[in-house]
Amino acid sequence: MSSGSIVLLALVGAVTVLGFLAARWGGANLDSLDEWALGGRRFGTIVSWFLLGGDLYTAYTFIAVPALVYGVGALGFFAVPYATIAYPVALVVLVRFWGIARERGYLTTADFVRDRFNSRALEIAIALTGVVAAIPYIALQLAGMKTVFAQIGGGFNAHDGLPALTVAFVLLAAYTYTSGLRAPALIAFVKDTLIYVTVIAAIVVIPTKLGGWQHVFSASQAVLAARPKPSSIFLAPAQYFTYATMAFGSALSLFIYPHSITSVLAAKSKEVLRRNAALLPIYSLLLGLLALLGYCALAAGINLPQSAASNVVPLLFKQFFPEWFAGVADAAVVIGALVPAAIMCIGAANLFASNVFAQYSPERPPGETRTAKLLTLAMCAASLAVIFFVRVPYVIDFQLLGGALMLQIFPSFVLGLWTRALDPKALLAGWACGLVASCAMAWATGFNSNFTLHAFGGSLTGFIALYALVVNLIVSIGGTVLLRGSKR
Amino acid sequence: MSKRNAYWLLVIPFVATLFPFIYNRAVPALFGIPFFYWYQLAWVLLTGGLLGLVVYLTRDAGDV
Numbered sequence: 001m002s003s004g005s006i007v008l009l010a011l012v013g014a015v016t017v018l019g020f021l022a023a024r025w026g027g028a029n030l031d032s033l034d035e036w037a038l039g040g041r042r043f044g045t046i047v048s049w050f051l052l053g054g055d056l057y058t059a060y061t062f063i064a065v066p067a068l069v070y071g072v073g074a075l076g077f078f079a080v081p082y083a084t085i086a087y088p089v090a091l092v093v094l095v096r097f098w099g100i101a102r103e104r105g106y107l108t109t110a111d112f113v114r115d116r117f118n119s120r121a122l123e124i125a126i127a128l129t130g131v132v133a134a135i136p137y138i139a140l141q142l143a144g145m146k147t148v149f150a151q152i153g154g155g156f157n158a159h160d161g162l163p164a165l166t167v168a169f170v171l172l173a174a175y176t177y178t179s180g181l182r183a184p185a186l187i188a189f190v191k192d193t194l195i196y197v198t199v200i201a202a203i204v205v206i207p208t209k210l211g212g213w214q215h216v217f218s219a220s221q222a223v224l225a226a227r228p229k230p231s232s233i234f235l236a237p238a239q240y241f242t243y244a245t246m247a248f249g250s251a252l253s254l255f256i257y258p259h260s261i262t263s264v265l266a267a268k269s270k271e272v273l274r275r276n277a278a279l280l281p282i283y284s285l286l287l288g289l290l291a292l293l294g295y296c297a298l299a300a301g302i303n304l305p306q307s308a309a310s311n312v313v314p315l316l317f318k319q320f321f322p323e324w325f326a327g328v329a330d331a332a333v334v335i336g337a338l339v340p341a342a343i344m345c346i347g348a349a350n351l352f353a354s355n356v357f358a359q360y361s362p363e364r365p366p367g368e369t370r371t372a373k374l375l376t377l378a379m380c381a382a383s384l385a386v387i388f389f390v391r392v393p394y395v396i397d398f399q400l401l402g403g404a405l406m407l408q409i410f411p412s413f414v415l416g417l418w419t420r421a422l423d424p425k426a427l428l429a430g431w432a433c434g435l436v437a438s439c440a441m442a443w444a445t446g447f448n449s450n451f452t453l454h455a456f457g458g459s460l461t462g463f464i465a466l467y468a469l470v471v472n473l474i475v476s477i478g479g480t481v482l483l484r485g486s487k488r
Numbered sequence: 489m490s491k492r493n494a495y496w497l498l499v500i501p502f503v504a505t506l507f508p509f510i511y512n513r514a515v516p517a518l519f520g521i522p523f524f525y526w527y528q529l530a531w532v533l534l535t536g537g538l539l540g541l542v543v544y545l546t547r548d549a550g551d552v
Contacts, residue, residue: 074512080528081505084535088498091539214520234524235512244506274543281536288529 005152007327008334011194012168015187015335019175019342022182033107033369036180037350038266041102045275047185048267052276053283054188055263056254058137058340059144061287062195062333064396067309069294070302073224073231075239077291081247083284086254091277094255094264096417098273101265105362108347109261109413110355116416119424120359125431126409127355130258131379134348136402137257138383141337141344142169143310143398148330151314166384168338173380176342177373181266184342191339194332195286198317202329203289206296206320216292219299233295238461242450245462246400253403253465256413258347259340341383349375400449401442404465408434411476426479434472438464491549494542501535 023030030036043051061079068076097112106112109130114123142165149156149164156164175183207213217233224231235243254260267273290313297312300319304311317329353372354360386398412427441451441464452461504510511527518526 074524077525077528080532084505084528084532085501087535087539088501091498091542092495212520214517217520217522217525233522234514235508237509240508240512243508248502248506278536278539278543281532281539284532284536285529288525288532292525 001154002152002323002327004323004327004330005154005156007324008148008152008331011190011328011331012334012338015190015338016171016175018186018190019171019183020178022175022186023179025179025182025186030178030180031369033350033354033364033372036369037107037262037346037372039181039185041266042268043185043266043272044268045272045279048263048272048276049279050188050192051185051266052260052263052280054184054191054336054339055259055343056280056340057195057283057287057336059141059333059337060137060396060399061283061290062336063144063147063310063313064140064399065287065291066294066297066313067311068396069291070297070304070312071294071306071309073220073233074235075231075243076294077288078243078246079250079291080284080288081244082250082254083287084281085247086251087277087281087284089251090255090280091274093414093417094260095270095273095277097261098264098267098270100417106360107265108258108351108354109256109409110351111360113409113412113416114355114360116420117412117422117424117427119428122412122424122428122431123355123359125428126412127351129405129409129431129435130351131348131356133402133406134258134344134379135383135386136398137259138341138344138379139386140396140398141341142383144337145334147310148314148333150311151318152330160388162388168334169341169380169384172338172342173345173377176345176376180373181262181343181346184339184346185266187335187342188339191332191335194328195336198329198332199286199289201321201325202293202296202316206293206300206316209320210296210299216295216299220295223298242461242463245466246449249407249463249465249469250400250403252410252414252469253407256409257344257406258351259344260347262343262347262350341380345376345379346372348379349373397447397449400463400465401438401447404438404442404449404463404468405435407465407469408438408472410469411473421480422476423480423483426483427476429479430472430474430476433475434468437471438468441467491546494545494549497538497542500538501531504534505531 065079110123110127113126145165146161149161207216210216221233293313293316297316302312302315317326349372352375353368357371358368408431411430445451449464450461451464451467452459512524514522516523
């Protein structure tokens with residue numbers, strides 16, 4: 001066995017132990033959903049910073065974004081403005097939600113929507129959207145782990161990585177079941193430390209060995225321009241709209257995902273969240289530097305077909321790091337995928353247990369925690385199935401298409417935080433139309449995340465999520481006006 | 489003027505990053521990194537700083 005895979009196994013083994021030990025952290029009664037799913041809502045600024053950083057920066061950051069930059073050039077860098085403007089959105093939206101949720105004991109977005117609009121149908125719709133949108137996002141985490149296993153080879157890569165992934169996920173499911181949110185919160189400290197060490201090492205070592213940034217960019221430009229489908233390290237004017245809509249749509253959807261909400265509600269106070277809105281962009285800087293590794297791979301002459309583009313980061317580690325340190329870097333990616341996957345499972349399971357099987361009531365129904373724990377296991381299994389049966393052009397499309405579904409709760413949830421003016425029936429109709437529009441556009445483009453709209457003699461290619469949100473808002477607002485009119 | 493007006497500062501990062509024609513060019517480069525890239529990376533940090541400022545200015549102002 002290579003020194004790299006020993007380091008990887010040792011680190012993953014250590015965090016697994018940590019995951020089980022986390023059950024004792026704070027000596028809580030884990031039969032309470034508040035304790036199991038939200039860590040007792042007691043996390044301070046530092047724990048929350050690690051937890052939110054560990055939760056929001058996932059295999060998307062380490063694997064999918066560099067792969068997209070490697071594949072399509074400048075357009076892939078949209079993730080940087082996305083990860084920038086997500087925080088102003090968070091400061092305004094989440095702090096308000098946190099306040100209302102703490103006052104009324106909400107655990108999920110659907111709890112809030114139920115209470116505000118008094119609509120059971122809308123509650124179920126919001127909850128199911130979160131569950132369904134979480135699955136492709138968890139699948140993205142698995143796909144990220146798979147790239148590492150493929151790189152290490154041997155037993156890890158046997159049978160397309162399925163046995164290794166299954167083992168990793170069974171362990172994940174077991175400690176999440178046992179310890180709840182405390183497991184990823186504790187593991188996040190290890191994860192984020194490994195990630196910072198790896199990215200700083202990569203960004204110092206790799207471009208230097210390649211002859212400096214200037215060479216990295218000029219070599220990338222040459223490779224991208226010479227491809228059968230040429231692209232560039234700069235945007236074409238026709239891509240401006242695509243770039244902006246992908247960044248804006250992703251930023252609006254980031255914090256309404258169930259896993260974001262779960263970590264946010266675990267914060268102790270509003271101040272904790274407000275400070276974190278200003279401190280978390282440090283992780284976005286990492287994301288930007290990681291994105292540039294896509295170009296380092298181009299300059300290093302790594303030549304992969306589109307279907308294997310996700311492998312660029314582990315390949316770079318192998319090529320430029322000593323073997324043991326490549327093991328550390330690989331562990332950073334694997335643990336970096338396990339932490340958010342655990343929180344996504346918890347968040348989705350909360351929605352199912354609290355808002356689909358049961359309905360929101362201030363006194364949590366008995367047995368809810370047990371249902372949530374069992375559903376965590378089901379979420380893991382469902383996501384494992386997705387990556388083996390669904391093929392997308394780039395793994396990032398998992399997240400982008402999930403985001404298109406997720407964004408359809410925006411009118412009910414985010415607008416609902418400030419106004420009761422919208423009618424729940426109209427919101428439900430808007431939600432349904434938004435979902436149908438998302439799915440139709442995704443289907444028409446072969447599960448691409450962008451759709452070209454032809455109108456007024458021109459064409460505009462933009463992020464499906466935002467087009468669908470516009471449909472949703474028109475129906476929600478228009479429907480409200482019509483329903484009000486008919487009541488008079 | 490209400491302290492809540494400080495939240496309007498948060499509009500700046502949206503304008504600065506969502507209109508790529510502002511920054512879609514190579515020069516001036518920084519350490520060999522084209523303007524397109526370092527400009528957007530700089531806005532990650534500037535936005536963090538701006539958020540810190542807004543959090544400070546609105547510390548007693550309540551929600552938006």
